[in-house]
Structures are given as structure tokens and as C-alpha cells.
Amino acid sequence: MKFSKILVGLLITATSTIYAQDKEISLEEIYDGTFRQERLQSLQSLDNGKEYVVLNRDRNANTSSIDVYSYKSGEKVRSLLNSKDLSEISRFQGFELSENEDKILLSTNMEQIYRRSSRGIYYIYDVEGKTLTKLSDNKVQEPTFSPDASKVAYVFENNIYTYDIASGEETQVTTDGEKNKLINGVTDWVYEEEFAFVRAFDWNKTGTHLAYLKFDESEVPEFSMDMFGQDLYPSQQVFKYPKAGEANSEVSLYTYELAAEESEKVELGDYEDFYIPRIKWTQDPEILSVQVLNRHQNDLDLIFVDAEDNETEVVMNETDEAYIDITNNLTFLEDNSFIWTSEKDGWNHIYLYDEDGELENQVTEGNWEVTDYYGYDEDSKKIFYQSTENGSVNRDVYSIKINGKNKTRLTEKEGMNSADFSADYTYFINSYTSTETPYEFTLHNAKNGKLVRKIKDNSALLEKEAAYNFAPKELSTIEVNGNELNMWIIKPNDFDENKEYPLLMFQYSGPGSQEVSNSYFGTNDYWYQLLANEGYIIAAVDGRGTGFKGAAFKKVTQNELGKYEVEDQIAAAKKFGEMDYIDEDRIGIWGWSYGGFMSSNAILKGNDTFSMAIAVAPVISWRFYDTIYTERYMTTPQENPSGYDENSPINHVEKLKGDYLLIHGGGDDNVHLQNTMRMVEALVQANKQFDWAIYPDRNHGIYGGNTRLHLYTMMTDFIKEKL
Known part of the structure; x- marks a missing residue:
């Protein structure tokens, strides 16, 4: 009798469980962050390759800190800076280390302009002296240290300025900037949106020259939008927007010599209606690389400009029956040979050219795509990249010798793998996800992909989702x-x-x-x-x-x-x-x-x-x-x-x-x-x-x-x- 009652009780419980409703998901939960995945905070490798820095925020104290962590242990080693020690600002929103890591640019009061552009109030922090200097009282764009961190270049109201950190002296590089007419040093709306960059100036390796683009928007038609806001009358947002078939900005290239305080226009050649989607100084401080693309975007010249006399030479040309994708994958080696990615064989692959633009070898090949280029390690002569070699819905991380040999798969799990390498290519942090696995982050040895330690996963999210029994x-x-x-x-x-x-x-x-x-x-x-x-x-x-x-x-x-x-x-x-x-x-x-x-x-x-x-x-x-x-x-x-x-x-x-x-x-x-x-x-x-x-x-x-x-x-x- 007792056995029967227990059995009936178990059957009722089991039946109730079977017919119980799984927890129903709501729109409020979806958009209030209930299912937000844990991500690894944006980090930056220090030059020693053994440590990285992370921006941490204490929301209760309303402070920011730049903290140093060990790659190997994941433990916090020290702090480069904590805003609680600063009297001038309570917190900052972002930071940028100088090349020699002895100074830090801190961004505050940031204001979004378009998708990628913003302006803000910036400060310069001296790591050794622990002093803080305000860059400008104005909200400026794209402040960037010179290579020796003695100066900062930036843009204010469409003009370029340089700031000497030691003397506090500001120099105006251009004077003709005017809203909806002339832009110096940052891109116009359409370049920002479609070529995906804002800063249109670059320091050479020794900090003696700046190269910059000038956009003449005078003939570009204006577009206006009524913004209704909360006031009695709407305001208008008016900006230059070239619609298909209409006039683009006329873009031109200049070099500026800091010692002489003089700009000189670079005559690129007999081009009409063209784009300059990238400029980048090479390892030679006198040689600037410029990419010039025709309006149809199917004919691209890579040009070297000699800053001494502004003479130009086309070192490489690429054409396509359809179009050429612009990337940031141009890397100059110490001898000014360079690494480039191209779809010239029908798939996106990595190529090596010598300093004269002659093809040395195709580094990767096959019926699969290189989907990200991570960099080149001079010591090991290895290139690191991501590809679809294991199927177009998957990504894996690889290394390969610059001669195209000894390719090594550095990731094991099938799914989407993406890497962030330490400065000396000793380690990489792998972010991994699949249809069954939310993001997980692990540290690996860059030589062979061997797991060093687990960093973070989303097991808590999976536990939370179990109650919903998602399909x-x-x-x-x-x-x-x-x-x-x-x-x-x-x-x-x-x-x-x-x-x-x-x-x-x-x-x-x-x-x-x-x-x-x-x-x-x-x-x-x-x-x-x-x-x-x-x-x-x-x-x-x-x-x-x-x-x-x-x-x-x-x-x-x-x-x-x-x-x-x-x-x-x-x-x-x-x-x-x-x-x-x-x-x-x-x-x-x-x-x-x-x-x-x-x-x-x-x-x-x-x-x-x-x-x-x-x-x-x-x-x-x-x-x-x-x-x-x-x-x-x-x-x-x-x-x-x-x-x-x-x-x-x-x-x-x-x-x-x-x-x-x-x-x-x-x-x-x-x-x-x-x-x-x-x-x-x-x-x-x-x-x-x-x-x-x-x-x-x-x-x-x-x-x-x-x-x-x-x-x-x-x-x-x-x-x-x-x-």
C-alpha cells in the first residue's frame, strides 16, 4: 500500500514536469541585457609582449584606471594610471599609449559625430612624472602622438595642429579649413562611411614630416535633415553627401615638414576623378606610400612618394573586372618589402612584394579565403592570419612562414576563432564561438597554438538559458x-x-x-x-x-x-x-x-x-x-x-x-x-x-x-x- 502511494506520487511528479511550460522569453529580457554575453575587455599588448593593459571603470566611485596584467597568469601586476589620483579629471573614456609607452592620451567628454568619428577633450599623462597636461581647451579630433611622443597632431574645425608637449607650443599646420567646404586631416562623410577611416594624416617614422589629405567639398551637393528634438522649432543638420553619379570631394595629398613649418602638395600624376583610400609611411622615413583608386574602384596604384623632393613612382598596380576591396593589410618590413592581400587568383590571399613592387611569392593559396591578417613576426619570419580553410561558415587562426611553408593551424575547435596577438607574438588570446557555445576566451602559445590558460567563458549564460529550453x-x-x-x-x-x-x-x-x-x-x-x-x-x-x-x-x-x-x-x-x-x-x-x-x-x-x-x-x-x-x-x-x-x-x-x-x-x-x-x-x-x-x-x-x-x-x- 505504501509502495503504491509512492509510485503514484512519482508518476504525478514526472507528469507535471513533462507538461510544465519552459520559461517564456520576453522582448523586455532581450533588450534589457538579460542575455548579454560576457566579453573580454578591450586590451592592448605592451611592447614587452608579456603584459597587456586594460581600461577598467569603477562605476560606484566614478573613476577609470589603466591596469597592467600578465598574459601568462592573468593576474593584475600594477596600474599605469588611476583617475582617482588626478585632480583635473575624475574619469576618462578611452586611452592611447605612445609608441615608447611613456605617455598616454586620455579622452574625456566625447561626442559622436558620425559612425566612426568623434571629438572630445584630451589630456596627456606622463607615466614617469605622473603629470597631466590638457591638450586643448577645444574638442578636437584624432589626436595622435609623434613616434618619439614629443608632439601630438590633431584636427580642430577642419584644420590640422601640432602640439609640442615640452614647450606647450601649438602650431597650426593648415588654415583654410571650413565646414562643408574644405577639410584637412580627417575624412569627409563618404570616405569615413565607405573606406572606414577618419584620421587622414600620418607621422613618418622619425616625426619630421606629416602627410595629410585635403578634401575640397565645394562642389559636393548638400543633404539636410530636420531634427525635431524638444525645442519649439526643429533644427537642420546639413552636410555634404555625394549620391551616386554626383560630384565627390576633390582630394589632394600634402606633406608637411615640421622644421620648416611648410606644406607642399604632392602631384600624384595624371589622374581624374579618383580616390585616395589609404596613406601610410613606409619604414624609410623619407618614403610615403599612397593608394590611388579610380572612381570605378577597379584600378588601384600603389605609389611611393619621396618626401625630399615629392617625386612619385607607381610601384604596383592591381586591376579587377569588378572592384578592388580596400583593406588595412599593407605591412612594410624592415627593408621596405611589403605584405599585401589580394583576390587576384579568385580568392583572397597573402602576397609578398619586394621594395620595388616586384612580386616575390604568393604566401597562401587555395580555394578558401584569408579573412583577417594579424601581422608579421620578424624574429620567426611568420605571418599570422585567419581563414575559411575549414569551411566558409568557420574561421581558424594560422601561422605560415613568409616563404609560404610550414603552415600551422593554431586553433582546434570548429566554429569562429579570432585572435589577438601579444606585441612580440609570444601569445594570442583566442575568442571562440559556435552555434552551441557562446563566446569563450583562452590564452595560447603562438608558436604551436597550445592552450596556456582559460580566461573567461559564458557558462553562467548557458545555465540561465537552460530554463528557457531554447531551440x-x-x-x-x-x-x-x-x-x-x-x-x-x-x-x-x-x-x-x-x-x-x-x-x-x-x-x-x-x-x-x-x-x-x-x-x-x-x-x-x-x-x-x-x-x-x-x-x-x-x-x-x-x-x-x-x-x-x-x-x-x-x-x-x-x-x-x-x-x-x-x-x-x-x-x-x-x-x-x-x-x-x-x-x-x-x-x-x-x-x-x-x-x-x-x-x-x-x-x-x-x-x-x-x-x-x-x-x-x-x-x-x-x-x-x-x-x-x-x-x-x-x-x-x-x-x-x-x-x-x-x-x-x-x-x-x-x-x-x-x-x-x-x-x-x-x-x-x-x-x-x-x-x-x-x-x-x-x-x-x-x-x-x-x-x-x-x-x-x-x-x-x-x-x-x-x-x-x-x-x-x-x-x-x-x-x-x-x-
Whole structure:
């Protein structure tokens, strides 16, 4: 009798456990940081290669410190600086060590300008003397130590200045800087956004010369945005923005000799309508390297400039039928030979050239891509890099001799591996993730990849997530239009193959991008878990034009952005619809930016396939987007009008049959609200019903305060109602 009661009790308990609901994820949890992964704080290796420094913040005391740690033990060794010991400032937001590590630039009161640019109040800290000097009373841009740390160069109101630390003397290098007209030493909007750099000046090795770029924006058309704010009247943000086919800034190169306090223009040659996407001094203090790129971005010269007489010589030329990607991978060795990366054989690989620009050897080769170049160790004659050799959804870290021999895989786990090397290449910190593993950080010996110690992982996050019983993100491939495309899929946790489910597809699809990788959940993946709990299947497919599968696969979309990428999303959706467990009448698609361009095209051109689409901050016509990005893939509208117009959603609005939600930020300096407004007008005139929302003053990221939560609540409700 007692045995029976115990057995019945156990059965009731077990049954209750089986039918108990897993914890339901909420939008509030997703966007309040509940599932935020622990990351390794940004660190910088000291020259000794045995120690690194980290910026630590004490939020309770409102102080900042630069602390030194041992690579091998992970223990704190000492502090270089703690703001509690400074009377002038209570804390700082960032720091930069001088080359000889005896001085530190501290940034305070930082103010964002565009995506990569900012200005702030800076201080110079003397490590030995423990003294603090204010660089300028003005908020300045891009302060940079000279190699011997005797001076700092910076930009204020579009002019370059140098500051002598010992004397406190300030010298104005340029005087013609003027807002929306002439810029010295920092890039204009389109260079910053598309060539991904802001500081447009560089010290030579001995600190005797500065090289800098000057941007004449006079002929660049202005763009203005109304910013509504909290005042009675809106303000206007006005800036120079060259749209496809319009005038760019005229860019010119100068060298400045500090002793003579004189600038001299460098005559680069007989170039018209060109870009200078990179300048960099070589190991020879008299030789400056300059990259000059034609407007179509398929013909690049590497030029050496002799600072003595400003004579120029083209030492290398590279051409491509489509375009050439600009990187930071140019490395000069002690004898001025140099390392370069190129897609010239159809895959991105590493090459070695001598000091005259003659090819010595191709260091890496194979049907895989070098995806990051970490550097070269003079002592071991090794190059360190990351690649897709173990599959385009994975990354591994390798070393290889500069002669192309003795390649060594330094990482073991399959997934996404990324390295940060010590200054002398003794160690590297590896960050690793996979679909099953959130970020974990480990220290390794750079010689053989051997594990030295574990640093940090996200086991606590995994424990927290266990209560939710999240569905896995499954990686696979799908055959579409003759190609094996990478994909991931998330199914409801109680998935039943005998049931039918609605499908939501996500994609970005821009040239060289990647959404399908062997990596753990990002913020949107938690949103997808919420949708999966509501009975949706979510999937992503990287179609033609995306990256890391060779140049031909990436560049097939040249001159026709939105054609092959859309065809692949439509074909993938049709293939999904053929599966027994997917309802072919309930397939939706969404995307942001380029992805919004894609989702808009998909519901129009694929109106018999997609019943719903959401487009966030979409490009609606490439005629409205900037010169550098757009013309890289499309040439100009004057040369390629059909490429621009045939694949523009604005010219297909009459095809809309499904439910369409259009969302934009009113302060988007990147993809302008103009895109959405023109799409709205076209839809109205075609008498097509749709939903739309504008977030006042929000930029391309549409965030700040409660904005993200509101945005994703709106999209969730739209999906649940319409799909």
C-alpha cells in the first residue's frame, strides 16, 4: 500500500514536469541585457609582449584606471594610471599609449559625430612624472602622438595642429579649413562611411614630416535633415553627401615638414576623378606610400612618394573586372618589402612584394579565403592570419612562414576563432564561438597554438538559458539556382514534422556579407526564439553576392544589385514551401538596410511566394545612396540606368499583394529617410495599402531609450497578425 502511494506520487511528479511550460522569453529580457554575453575587455599588448593593459571603470566611485596584467597568469601586476589620483579629471573614456609607452592620451567628454568619428577633450599623462597636461581647451579630433611622443597632431574645425608637449607650443599646420567646404586631416562623410577611416594624416617614422589629405567639398551637393528634438522649432543638420553619379570631394595629398613649418602638395600624376583610400609611411622615413583608386574602384596604384623632393613612382598596380576591396593589410618590413592581400587568383590571399613592387611569392593559396591578417613576426619570419580553410561558415587562426611553408593551424575547435596577438607574438588570446557555445576566451602559445590558460567563458549564460529550453540554430545548405547556399534554421521547440508552420526568412545579402556562420546567438536570435515559441520557423540563406566563397560568387551581382540576390531568396522560399512542415501560403521575409532593400524587392517580385515583408531603413533606389559604395558595385546611374532602375522596389510597387511594413529613422544620415518617403509616395499613387512608422531623429541603427523595444514590439505584433 505504501509502495503504491509512492509510485503514484512519482508518476504525478514526472507528469507535471513533462507538461510544465519552459520559461517564456520576453522582448523586455532581450533588450534589457538579460542575455548579454560576457566579453573580454578591450586590451592592448605592451611592447614587452608579456603584459597587456586594460581600461577598467569603477562605476560606484566614478573613476577609470589603466591596469597592467600578465598574459601568462592573468593576474593584475600594477596600474599605469588611476583617475582617482588626478585632480583635473575624475574619469576618462578611452586611452592611447605612445609608441615608447611613456605617455598616454586620455579622452574625456566625447561626442559622436558620425559612425566612426568623434571629438572630445584630451589630456596627456606622463607615466614617469605622473603629470597631466590638457591638450586643448577645444574638442578636437584624432589626436595622435609623434613616434618619439614629443608632439601630438590633431584636427580642430577642419584644420590640422601640432602640439609640442615640452614647450606647450601649438602650431597650426593648415588654415583654410571650413565646414562643408574644405577639410584637412580627417575624412569627409563618404570616405569615413565607405573606406572606414577618419584620421587622414600620418607621422613618418622619425616625426619630421606629416602627410595629410585635403578634401575640397565645394562642389559636393548638400543633404539636410530636420531634427525635431524638444525645442519649439526643429533644427537642420546639413552636410555634404555625394549620391551616386554626383560630384565627390576633390582630394589632394600634402606633406608637411615640421622644421620648416611648410606644406607642399604632392602631384600624384595624371589622374581624374579618383580616390585616395589609404596613406601610410613606409619604414624609410623619407618614403610615403599612397593608394590611388579610380572612381570605378577597379584600378588601384600603389605609389611611393619621396618626401625630399615629392617625386612619385607607381610601384604596383592591381586591376579587377569588378572592384578592388580596400583593406588595412599593407605591412612594410624592415627593408621596405611589403605584405599585401589580394583576390587576384579568385580568392583572397597573402602576397609578398619586394621594395620595388616586384612580386616575390604568393604566401597562401587555395580555394578558401584569408579573412583577417594579424601581422608579421620578424624574429620567426611568420605571418599570422585567419581563414575559411575549414569551411566558409568557420574561421581558424594560422601561422605560415613568409616563404609560404610550414603552415600551422593554431586553433582546434570548429566554429569562429579570432585572435589577438601579444606585441612580440609570444601569445594570442583566442575568442571562440559556435552555434552551441557562446563566446569563450583562452590564452595560447603562438608558436604551436597550445592552450596556456582559460580566461573567461559564458557558462553562467548557458545555465540561465537552460530554463528557457531554447531551440538550436541548425546549420546546413540548400541547393538554389545551381549553388549550394549556406543556411540556418530555427524550429519551434515542440516541432512536429506532421504539422505545418509559417516561415519567416531573414537576410542581409549585401556584397561580401555573411549572416550564416557557426556562431552563437546574437540579439536577434533571441527574438527568433520568441517567435519560435509562437509557432514560427525562422531561417536565413546567404545567396549569391555574399562573401567568403570566392570572388566569382561574391562579384556575380556586379552592375545588378538586387537581381540575383532576390532570385535566390525567392527560390529558397519556394523550396522551403515544398517541405511538408512549412505552409507555403505563410512565408514572410524581413531585413534591415540592404536587407530592407531585399525584403522590399522580394515581396514585390516574389508576390506569389511571400505573403508578408518588413523593411527597416531600406535603400529603395541606389540613386539615393552614396557614390563610393554604390558605384563600386553599380558604376554610375549615367552609365548603368537599367541596373539602377530595374531592381529598384520603387519601380515595382504595383506588384504588391501581401502585407508590407516600412520603418525608418528620421535622423538617418546614412540611408536617408528620402528612400522611405519616395517609396510611400509610389505606393500611395499605386493605391497599395501598407503599414509604416518613422522614429523621429533616430539614426540608421534606430536605438536610444525605449526605441529598440518599441521597434521589435511593433514588428512582433505585425508578424503575429499578418503571418
